[in-house]
Amino acid sequence: MKRVFALLAIGALAPMIQGAVGTFVPLHYCPDLGLLLVVGLGLCWRSTAGGVALSAALGLIADLLSGSLFGQHMLLRIFAFGAARACSQQLNLRGVIPRATFVVALTVVTALGTGALTAFFGAGHGVDGEMLRELIPHALINGAFAPLCVWLVERISNWLSEVDAGHQLLQLRPRNRLT
Numbered sequence: 001m002k003r004v005f006a007l008l009a010i011g012a013l014a015p016m017i018q019g020a021v022g023t024f025v026p027l028h029y030c031p032d033l034g035l036l037l038v039v040g041l042g043l044c045w046r047s048t049a050g051g052v053a054l055s056a057a058l059g060l061i062a063d064l065l066s067g068s069l070f071g072q073h074m075l076l077r078i079f080a081f082g083a084a085r086a087c088s089q090q091l092n093l094r095g096v097i098p099r100a101t102f103v104v105a106l107t108v109v110t111a112l113g114t115g116a117l118t119a120f121f122g123a124g125h126g127v128d129g130e131m132l133r134e135l136i137p138h139a140l141i142n143g144a145f146a147p148l149c150v151w152l153v154e155r156i157s158n159w160l161s162e163v164d165a166g167h168q169l170l171q172l173r174p175r176n177r178l179t
Contacts, residue, residue, distance in 0.1 A: 003160040004054060007153070011037055011058035015065045028134035031145040034062045035110060038077045039103055039146065040153025042084025043093060055081035072117050076110050083109075096147040103146035107139040 014033035021030050038055045045051035059074030066073065083106060084093075093099050112127060119126025 003157055004050075006156060006160050007037070007041070007054060008057060008061070010156070012061050012065075015062050019065075026134075028138040029141060030138075031141050031149075032107065032138070033149070034058060034073070034077065035080055035107065036103065036142065036146055036149035037153060038080045039084045039099075039106065040150040042081045043088050043099075043150055044154045044157055045085075048085060051081055051085065052078055069117060069121055072114065075117075076113055079113070080106055080110060099146050099150055100143035104139045104143035107142045108135060111135050111138070 011034060014037060018027075018030050018033050038058060041051050041055060045054070055077045056074050059077030060071075062068075062073035062077070063070055084102070087093060087102060091098065091102075093102055111131070115127035115131055125131075
């Protein structure tokens with residue numbers, strides 16, 4: 001339970017940190033910390049149902065803090081978790097280069113999904129030339145920060161795991177049969 005609360009707290013701080021950094025640096029040069037956190041969950045979380053619920057909660061936090069369409073980030077975070085989970089089972093996403101490449105592709109897909117949802121519900125322009133120009137540096141920045149963020153999520157998850165890693169589990173010996 002400690003892991004869930006810690007990751008929810010980090011997920012709530014991520015958009016705030018990103019917004020604060022965005023006052024000094026253009027947003028397309030800032031990594032999407034919420035997306036990277038969800039990708040880390042998809043690669044290391046054991047329970048699929050728990051990971052989906054945690055990703056949905058992180059997306060809901062991002063929706064409430066960003067002022068975007070309600071449920072937009074939640075839907076895209078669930079998609080990102082599912083994509084990371086499915087790709088980690090089918091592909092080798094253990095190294096730095098595969099993780100960075102996967103996050104670059106996922107950033108492009110989620111940005112296009114954001115634009116499509118925005119255009120469909122009429123709240124904005126959707127996908128346009130300016131968005132596509134800003135997408136390339138944003139995807140590359142996300143790819144550059146992906147290995148570090150995934151590593152941090154894995155370390156935090158292992159550190160706050162309910163099973164204490166310092167204690168050995170009780171090993172029972174098989175019974176000897178007397179025949």
